Amino acid sequence: MLLLIAAIGLVAVIALVLACVAITTFPQNKSASDNKNDENTKRLNDEAKRLNEYQHRLQVVEEQLNINGDVKKPEVSEILPADAFQISVYTDAKGTDYSTQRAIDGNDHTFMLTNRHTNPWWCADMQDIYHIKRVVVTNRQTSATSTLARATNLRVGVTNIRPQIGQTLALDAYELCAEEPGYMGALGIVTCPHGISGQYLVVQFQVENQQMNIAEVKIYGYKDKL
Numbered sequence: 767m768l769l770l771i772a773a774i775g776l777v778a779v780i781a782l783v784l785a786c787v788a789i790t791t792f793p794q795n796k797s798a799s800d801n802k803n804d805e806n807t808k809r810l811n812d813e814a815k816r817l818n819e820y821q822h823r824l825q826v827v828e829e830q831l832n833i834n835g836d837v838k839k840p841e842v843s844e845i846l847p848a849d850a851f852q853i854s855v856y857t858d859a860k861g862t863d864y865s866t867q868r869a870i871d872g873n874d875h876t877f878m879l880t881n882r883h884t885n886p887w888w889c890a891d892m893q894d895i896y897h898i899k900r901v902v903v904t905n906r907q908t909s910a911t912s913t914l915a916r917a918t919n920l921r922v923g924v925t926n927i928r929p930q931i932g933q934t935l936a937l938d939a940y941e942l943c944a945e946e947p948g949y950m951g952a953l954g955i956v957t958c959p960h961g962i963s964g965q966y967l968v969v970q971f972q973v974e975n976q977q978m979n980i981a982e983v984k985i986y987g988y989k990d991k992l
Contacts, residue, residue, distance in 0.1 A: 842899045844985065850866040852889065853880055854880045856977065873982075875907055877907070884974050886977065889968050898985065899986050899988070901958070901983065903956070906981050916978060917954065917979075921945045922943045923940035924965075926964050935968065
């Protein structure tokens with residue numbers, strides 16, 4: 767009987783000890799879980815704070831550089847090409863070359879002239895990226911109707927790829943600024959839409975087996991100065 771009472775007492779003591787252990791352990795496990803959640807929350811809050819700071823810095827930079835388009839563009843002015851070339855240069859019986867530079871020498875009474883080609887072209891190298899706003903092409907000064915008629919189906923465009931001398935230039939080889947179907951007349955004045963920019967400006971006539979003669983090409987636009 768005494769042994770039974772002792773056994774019961776021992777069981778009670780063990781149960782009490784286990785209960786105490788359970789009571790002390792459970793809050794500790796819960797506390798560790800809570801601490802982990804708190805760490806995750808803090809990390810997410812820190813990430814959100816850094817993202818907000820980054821977005822704020824980006825906004826400041828955009829305002830400083832006027833990336834959103836509020837920047838005031840410089841005045842449109844004449845662009846003087848650093849170089850110019852054409853599909854070919856015609857040489858007459860006297861050995862005179864009707865070279866590309868004749869179209870940018872400021873003299874309406876001189877002119878460039880090519881050999882016969884399909885879609886002959888003339889190109890100005892501006893040595894940098896320019897926004898093109900307007901191009902004025904002056905036809906050759908002559909009374910010969912057939913010579914004047916060479917200036918037919920004017921096309922003006924820009925590209926960043928240098929056209930190759932001697933090679934036919936496809937009509938889609940450049941970004942078209944504008945075109946004037948039919949006879950150009952004494953002057954061809956082309957206005958380019960906003961966003962047209964490039965290093966090389968192309969003047970081309972869409973004709974079959976014909977020479978190209980131009981007295982002058984004047985290019986107007988601006989260069990970004992951010």
